[in-house]
Amino acid sequence: MAGYFEKQRFELCALHALNNLFQKQEFTRQELDDVCRNLDPDSFLNAHKSWIPGFGNYDYNVIAVALKSRGYSLNWFDSRRDPSEICTGDDALLGLIANISSNLKIGPVEIPFARRHWVAIRDLKGMETGYYLLDSKLPEPKFIGNKNDLVEFLREWMLDGDKQVMFVLKDDDDISQSSS
Template identity: 50%
Template sequence: MTMTCMKKDNRTHQVSAEDDVSIYHEKQSRELCALHALNNLFQESRTFTQKELDEICNTLSPASYINPHRSMLGLGNYDVNVIILALQHKGFDTMWFDKRRSPSDLELDNIFGFILNIPTDLRLGILHLPVQRKHWVAIRKVNGDFYNLDSKLNRPLLIGNNQQLVAFLKEQIQNKDKELLLVVKHELENDVWRRSAPRSQGIPPKSNYIVNNGQFKESGV
């Protein structure tokens, strides 16, 4: 887990190591990318701990001998239900972005951040196993620009301004296996984060935010 000081490089959209913008960035450890995504989203160390996420797993399935919301080995691999409940504890609601719509429909100023769920290959040493798992990635605006805070990156990756973020999100959700989770403050009305549109064309009701166990899971590979 590292705190990285960065400077934007407009030529490459990479982030250089000069002290200009301070960005908190946790790097990948074991199967804890959901934990890293949450802490990177809040830009603060130990906003959540592995112990707290394990406790949420037990809250979700208190009577389960093998908890379906995390790795049976206790290494992490938390599913989306853990992320959603953890964010609720901090006063935030979550919703899956309806990929039939365009990210340009979003009112970005009313969205706290994003968590991208992407497929990743499972490795055993140098071997690639024929198994795909899911990896959680935080996206957040810091000091006026959006950054990709993927824990697998050596350092945060500059996305840019609102227009550049929309282009980035459009490219990401073109992949049918990638899903985008919106994070908004609890006190906001459901429609504040998006531009006017019939409710039937938008995100499903809140009762549908929690997905079936194991549908979307974190990868620690």
């Protein structure tokens, strides 16, 4: 397997989703913890992450601020719309981040206790060209296919209604500055 891929540790799926999306260690746990402290500086138990030190479990706000620090924005995809409307041909699109329901696993045993989990989807060059599901709970990236395959994957994937999909887009200011 070519490409960068982080596997699940603790409750750091948001960190893994971000790094898998950027295809390198772009963010650290310390950096995301700092974002949490900046978002909620006066609280003992931070509302944007796990109360267990070092475990992560970061929320949407942490991901949005982290992406903003790199010149990207996080935009909700309205699940009532058809996935074919996704701007996958847009140069500004880095990929997708999704928050899904996932059962808790302790070693090889899966416990039917639903938790929230962050994953990334993006077009990877250098591997079998196409879109991949970059889920840190999987042993390796899952090949989805071309743009049409991605649309079909998202249509089926979002049927249960328990998935929140977001676009990761390069900020307009950064696009206009780089094209000047």
